Structure formats: structure tokens, C-alpha cells
Amino acid sequence: MNTAVIDVSKLPPHVEDHTSPIWWGNTMLLFIETTMFALLVGSYFYLRMNFTNWPPVRSDVGLYQTDPDLGFATANLIVLIASCIPMYIVDRACLRLDLRVVRLGMAIMVLIGLVTIALRFFEFRGLKFRWDDNAYAAILWTILGMHLLHLITGTAENLLMAAWVWLKGLDTQHARDVRVGAVYWYWIAAIWIPLYAIVYFGPHWL
Amino acid sequence: MKVSHQAIPTLAAPDEAARKAMQSLWTRPPGLIGWLCSTNHKDIGRRYIVTAFIFFGLAGLLAAAMRIQLAFPENHFLSPDLYNQFFTVHGTTMMFLFAVPIMEGIGLYLVPLMVGTRNVAFPRLNAFGYFAYLAGGLLLWGGFLVNAGADAGWFAYVPLSGPQFSPGHRVDIWADMITLTEISALVGAVEIIATVLKQRAPGMSLNRIPVFVWAEVVTAFMIIFAMPAVMVVTAYLAMDRLANVNTHFFNPAEGGDALLYQHLFWFFGHPEVYIIFLPATGFVSTIIETFSGRRIFGYTAIVLSLIATAFIGFGLWVHHMFATPLPLLGRTFFSASSMMIAIPSGIQIFCWITTLWTGRPRMQVPLLFVCGFILVFVLGGLTGVMLASVPLDLQMHDTYFVVAHFHYVLIGGAVFPLFAAFYYWFPKWTGRMLNESLGKWNVLTLFVGFNLTFFPMHILGLHGMPRRVYTYLAETGWGNLNLLATIGAGVIAVSVVLFIINVLVSLRRGAVADANPWLAPTLEWAVTSPPPAYNFYHPPSVADGQPLWHAPEQRPVVVGLSTEKREVLNTTIIDAVPEHRYELATDSIWPLLLGIVVGLTMTFVIFTAWAIPAGMFFSLVVLYAWFWRGNEPKFIVEAAKPKVEMSQPEAALAAQT
Numbered sequence: 001m002n003t004a005v006i007d008v009s010k011l012p013p014h015v016e017d018h019t020s021p022i023w024w025g026n027t028m029l030l031f032i033e034t035t036m037f038a039l040l041v042g043s044y045f046y047l048r049m050n051f052t053n054w055p056p057v058r059s060d061v062g063l064y065q066t067d068p069d070l071g072f073a074t075a076n077l078i079v080l081i082a083s084c085i086p087m088y089i090v091d092r093a094c095l096r097l098d099l100r101v102v103r104l105g106m107a108i109m110v111l112i113g114l115v116t117i118a119l120r121f122f123e124f125r126g127l128k129f130r131w132d133d134n135a136y137a138a139i140l141w142t143i144l145g146m147h148l149l150h151l152i153t154g155t156a157e158n159l160l161m162a163a164w165v166w167l168k169g170l171d172t173q174h175a176r177d178v179r180v181g182a183v184y185w186y187w188i189a190a191i192w193i194p195l196y197a198i199v200y201f202g203p204h205w206l
Numbered sequence: 207m208k209v210s211h212q213a214i215p216t217l218a219a220p221d222e223a224a225r226k227a228m229q230s231l232w233t234r235p236p237g238l239i240g241w242l243c244s245t246n247h248k249d250i251g252r253r254y255i256v257t258a259f260i261f262f263g264l265a266g267l268l269a270a271a272m273r274i275q276l277a278f279p280e281n282h283f284l285s286p287d288l289y290n291q292f293f294t295v296h297g298t299t300m301m302f303l304f305a306v307p308i309m310e311g312i313g314l315y316l317v318p319l320m321v322g323t324r325n326v327a328f329p330r331l332n333a334f335g336y337f338a339y340l341a342g343g344l345l346l347w348g349g350f351l352v353n354a355g356a357d358a359g360w361f362a363y364v365p366l367s368g369p370q371f372s373p374g375h376r377v378d379i380w381a382d383m384i385t386l387t388e389i390s391a392l393v394g395a396v397e398i399i400a401t402v403l404k405q406r407a408p409g410m411s412l413n414r415i416p417v418f419v420w421a422e423v424v425t426a427f428m429i430i431f432a433m434p435a436v437m438v439v440t441a442y443l444a445m446d447r448l449a450n451v452n453t454h455f456f457n458p459a460e461g462g463d464a465l466l467y468q469h470l471f472w473f474f475g476h477p478e479v480y481i482i483f484l485p486a487t488g489f490v491s492t493i494i495e496t497f498s499g500r501r502i503f504g505y506t507a508i509v510l511s512l513i514a515t516a517f518i519g520f521g522l523w524v525h526h527m528f529a530t531p532l533p534l535l536g537r538t539f540f541s542a543s544s545m546m547i548a549i550p551s552g553i554q555i556f557c558w559i560t561t562l563w564t565g566r567p568r569m570q571v572p573l574l575f576v577c578g579f580i581l582v583f584v585l586g587g588l589t590g591v592m593l594a595s596v597p598l599d600l601q602m603h604d605t606y607f608v609v610a611h612f613h614y615v616l617i618g619g620a621v622f623p624l625f626a627a628f629y630y631w632f633p634k635w636t637g638r639m640l641n642e643s644l645g646k647w648n649v650l651t652l653f654v655g656f657n658l659t660f661f662p663m664h665i666l667g668l669h670g671m672p673r674r675v676y677t678y679l680a681e682t683g684w685g686n687l688n689l690l691a692t693i694g695a696g697v698i699a700v701s702v703v704l705f706i707i708n709v710l711v712s713l714r715r716g717a718v719a720d721a722n723p724w725l726a727p728t729l730e731w732a733v734t735s736p737p738p739a740y741n742f743y744h745p746p747s748v749a750d751g752q753p754l755w756h757a758p759e760q761r762p763v764v765v766g767l768s769t770e771k772r773e774v775l776n777t778t779i780i781d782a783v784p785e786h787r788y789e790l791a792t793d794s795i796w797p798l799l800l801g802i803v804v805g806l807t808m809t810f811v812i813f814t815a816w817a818i819p820a821g822m823f824f825s826l827v828v829l830y831a832w833f834w835r836g837n838e839p840k841f842i843v844e845a846a847k848p849k850v851e852m853s854q855p856e857a858a859l860a861a862q863t
Contacts, residue, residue: 009766138453
């Protein structure tokens, strides 16, 4: 007959690392979104085959001077990469449930998120084409726009977690949520590196 | 091997008080609102199955109307415009509102039971997935009922579906419906993956996972990599069509490309076929194992075939485009890869035949449907290999030969196994058996009707009848075979009606089902039919792939999970060693509200792009409320509290042993 039971009452009730189901759920989300960006990049190169000049020419701004502006774009890239540092500090602080660092760090992350969103709108201005000018403009606006959606959701998620830690403090469960949000933010920053290279340097290298 | 028809006592509650307490902890709140708040995977799975079956019936009625129209040359039953809407809504409904959701719905019901856990990993998200799917279905059929039914075919090729040739909002409805149903499919996929990775019973290492669960996981991964393509391409289409957005993705005058649409669509569309087919092979493996009374032959080969199919399935989309200008290398590559996918499917079929051959098959209705599946699907597979050949494909392209081929693989490969699954799991879902003799008539009529309908289409296609024509001239000589096909469609209709009668009668008067009426080996049969809200009072552990065939009452069970909150056990991914406990979310109204917000967003985006920022804002508001713990409406909190005095499960179990 039944001789043994598996007693799990001594196992931890929550974990804050990659063994948690929500960590895997988030990873699957990132698979989905990475696939989406890969398809956008595929479309970019597919459409490129239809053009002799990439970016296409425009008579009103000087025929061949239609490369997108680099200034705000590069600034945004630097801000995004640099933002991983405070995110990482918060990430580590969550492991030791350091409420003070997490509160401060999350507030900073929300501000950085707002800055990147604002910079993105300046980037749109520097594209030199409206989205409805041609297929080149369509795919460019879509890549920047889809990434903007992630900046907004990432910042909204950070805002929610910031509100939580300021109002309710921190326990293992919510430390885990902050850390999963951090993974999302690293991804937002990392995916922008190849996208930035393609959108802004693609015209020169191709 | 002595297998019991009864529930395994060690997994059930030790006494009535404990059972009641656990039941009230895991049961949804009472009433309609409570029903809408439910996050139980069995409620959600049942919703998917019933809704998808209703859409199957509706799309079947459209098919019947098309067959009536085509029964005679120059018939006037349907106008050309109505015929366009009928075949588009028929195909779209069958692919997006029936086949994928029903396969995932059955998975969402069965996977947690089969891996020995109490609910899916993200119960609220799961509830939202259903509402998004329902919103998509209502959008498509709502449009259809107000004469705005999609009419550019289920794959809506540009330029036909573009702003120039499809004015009005019919195609917009189609494109936005896609977004909603694919959100739902992706949600279901994430649920299944996370649940199987993290919530398997202790001891259920990768090589002990039931084949059906493997099939659902592999399918879920395919969904994750395939569905984004159709969301991207329909977003492009919607942006090209939307006033004030007017992008030029597919407009050749501005550097756009119609073939980009086809590439992206079929990068999703071909894996979609396997997304529908792989869960069906999971049904088949499960049913053959049970009814042969022996361990499935070639478990490892079958699982590797599933994975191989998933990989190869992403490498052959271009065979839908052999009639477009392609480089020679491209044609050769995709022709070869299309033929190659016959190999893993063939391996599975030989494993099934060997299992049947070396076992003692019991010829009951589920197995009869499976036999029908093997015959029909092999025929569909053979025409598939034919169509993979470029010169042959160019001759058959857009003829009824293709229609015959994909109905053989889709009805043969998915609907026959699905009916097998209905007969097999109906007792588990409802606690009643379906009638066996009516079931045999069901098999016979479906098999005869199906072949009468679709076999003549091969010949019609070879004679040159193009698909999607609303009528044809008598001089073509296609009349007799078309009439035969229509008669066959009538027999299929009889079969489906027999099935519906069987379900309705058996729900009330069917024989009461034991826990394990078929003497099956997997864990869903270890508990009563239907299962209690919490599935397992004491979650099981397993030591092999057929736990119920090997003295399950002697296996150690899991104790020590909370009896005050909804808790499950998380185990390691490879070996399923207990790792930590995990609290699941409670019932909630927010998934429904998010479903409404997302559904309205995709409806209004037919008219204006401003629906997107507005929809994002309201979605965020709902998601904040969803997340914020402690704000659940009062009646839910009340209902979630156990009403009965707790008993000590460990003590009770010790007393038992």
C-alpha cells in the first residue's frame, strides 16, 4: 500500500527567478514579439528589392539626401542601452528585497521610459518621409511604431510596479514581478540595437 | 495488468468535509457573473469546444448552400456576390474560428489533467483568451449578417483585397477578426507551454509526458512562431486600406509588393495546417494506445516526428506560390521540403499500425473514427506529395483538385480524429457515455458522405474545373460529378445531425460514466467523471508513461499544498522534480472587461486609426485593475473563502494508509 507521500509544505511558496512560470510566460511573449520584428525586418529587405535608390529620392529636399536623421535616434539608442544599468540595479536589489533601492530605481525607470518615448517622436520627424509616401516610408514607420508600442507598454508596466512598491512595499512575489518586467525592458533595449542599425545604417551599407 | 474503472482513491479527498472545503475553494462564484468570472481551465476549455463546434455547424451550413448552388450547371440558388461571401466566411470560420480554437480548447481542458495539476499557469489570461476569440467570431459573423461578409477568399490576396478592388469594410472586418483570434491562439499557446514546462506531476520527466501533451506543446510552439506572421500581414493590409493611414505596402506604384503579402501569409498559412493536424495526431496516438491495450509503439519516434513536422512545416510555405515567378533554386528547395514532410507523418502512421497490429484492438467508436482517419488522411497525403511537384502543381493550381486535397487532409486529418476525441473524452467532460450504436452510424455516414463529396473533386479538378466559381456551363460536362458531391454533402449533414442528436440525448439519458470507462492509461482518467473543480485533491506522481496501468494506488501522492489558497506545485522542466509552490490567481471579471475593450478596439479600427491609442489606454486601465491585488469585487472574495471547517489532509491520509 501507500508507503510514502511527497510533502511539499517545506518548499518555498514563491520564487523570484527563472524557475517561475511567469518568467517563462514572459519569455514566450518575447519569442512572439521577436518573431514579429524579424518579419518586419524581412519585409524591409523584401521591399528594398523594388527600389533603385534606398531611401527613395525626393526632389524637394535634395534628391539623394533622404537618409533619416541620426541625432535624436542615436541619443535614444544611448539612453535605452544606458537604462539597462538602473534596471539591473533594481533587478539585483529585488533579490535582497531592498525596498529603498527598488523604489528609487523604479521611479528613475519610469522617467527614462518617458524620455525614450519623447525622443521617439522626434525620431519620426527625422525620417524625412510621411508613412503614406511610399513602401519604404511604410515599413520604416511601422518598425519605429511597433517599437514605440513596446516602449509604452514597458514604461506602463514599470509605472505600475513603481506605484506598487511605493504604496504597498515589496514581497517575494512582487520582487519576482519587477524582475520579470526587467527582462522585458532588457529585451526592449536589446532588440533596438539591430533595428536601429538596419533603419539608420541600412541605407549606407546596402 | 489489472486496471480499475474507478477513480484512484489516493488522489481523491480523504473525507466529505475535506472534499467540500476544497471544492468551494476552487469553484467559481455562483450565478451568471460568477460564470463570466471563471478561471477554471475546464470551464474555459468547455467554452472553446462548444463555441467552436457552433461555428463548425454554421460554416457547414454555408458549405451546404454552396454545394446546392453547384449541384446543377447555371444554378441560381446563390448570387455571385453571396457565393463569394459564403466561401470566404466558410473557409475563414473553419480555419480561424473552428479548427485552431477547438484543438487548443481541448488541450486547455485536458493538458492540466494529463500532467497532474489543478489549473493552467495563468488562469485569468486563459479566460481573456476565450473572450478575445469570441469577439473575433462575433465580428466576422456580425459583419456577415449585415451583408458585410468578407468576400476575398480565406487568404484575401492583394490586390483583390486592397483598397482599390475591395472598397467598403468587408475586408477590414476580416483583417481585424484575424487579430482577435490570433491573440486568443497565442494566449492559449503560452498557457499550454508554461503549464507543461512548470506544472507536471513529480516524476513526469520529458520521456513520460503523454503523446497528446507533446502534440499540444509542439503545436503551441508552432503557434508562437507562425501566428505573428498573419498578424503582421493583416496589419499591413488594414493600414493600406484605412482612410488617413493609406500606407503602400502592397501598392506597386509606390514600391509595394503583392507577393510580400503571399510570402507572409503562407509563412503563417502552411504551419497553420500542422497546427491543426498535430493535436489531431495526439488524439490518434492516445486513442490507439488505449484501445490496443498496449504501450504505444515507438513513443520516441512519434515525439521526434512531431518535432520534425514542426520544423519542416516552416520550410515549405512557398509551395503555395509555385504559380508566381520564383527562382529555379527556390522551386527546387520548396518542392523537396514539401515532399520531405511526408516522412515524419509516415513514421507516425507506421507506429500506429504497429501498435494496432501487436495489440488487442477493441473496435469501439473512437477507434473506428481513427481507422477512418488513417484511410482518408493517407489519400490526402498522397495528393499532397503530387502537389509538391512543381510541374504538376502548375497544372492543378486553383482547380478542384486542390480543394479535394486540402479537404482530405483537413477533414481527414483533423475532423475524423476530432470526432474520435469527442466520443473518447465525452464521458470525462460530462459524466455520461455517448451512445455506441448511434456512434457507429455516425462513423459510417461521415466516411461515406465525405468520400462521396470530395473524391469526385479530384476528377473535376483534373478536368479543369477552377475553384471559387459560383457556377459553370452544362457543356463542360461537370454536372454529374458535382451532383454526386452535393449528395455526399447531404450524407455528411446527416452524420453531423446524428452526432448532435447523440450528444443531446446522451447528456440526459446516456449511461453514467465511470472514472475510467475505456481503461485508459493517462491521468485524466484517475479522477471522477467529470473531474472535481480542483482536479486532484492530492496531486499524483508518476514513474512511467502509462501511470494508470501500473498500480497507481501505490504511487506516492503530493501533500502539503495550501488548503486556503489556490496553490499548485511547480517542478523542474526536464525531470519534473518538485521545486516550489505557486499561487494561482483567483476568479475575476477583468479578463471579460479586457476582452470587451480589445474587441471594441478592433471593431472601431475598421473606421479610424484613433481606435488604437484609445484602445491602448483603456486596456492599460483594465490591466492595472486586473493586477492590483485586493480590488476584486466583494462577492468573489466571499465566494473564494472556504465555507467548511478544514480537515487535515496529511492526517487523514496517514489514517488511510
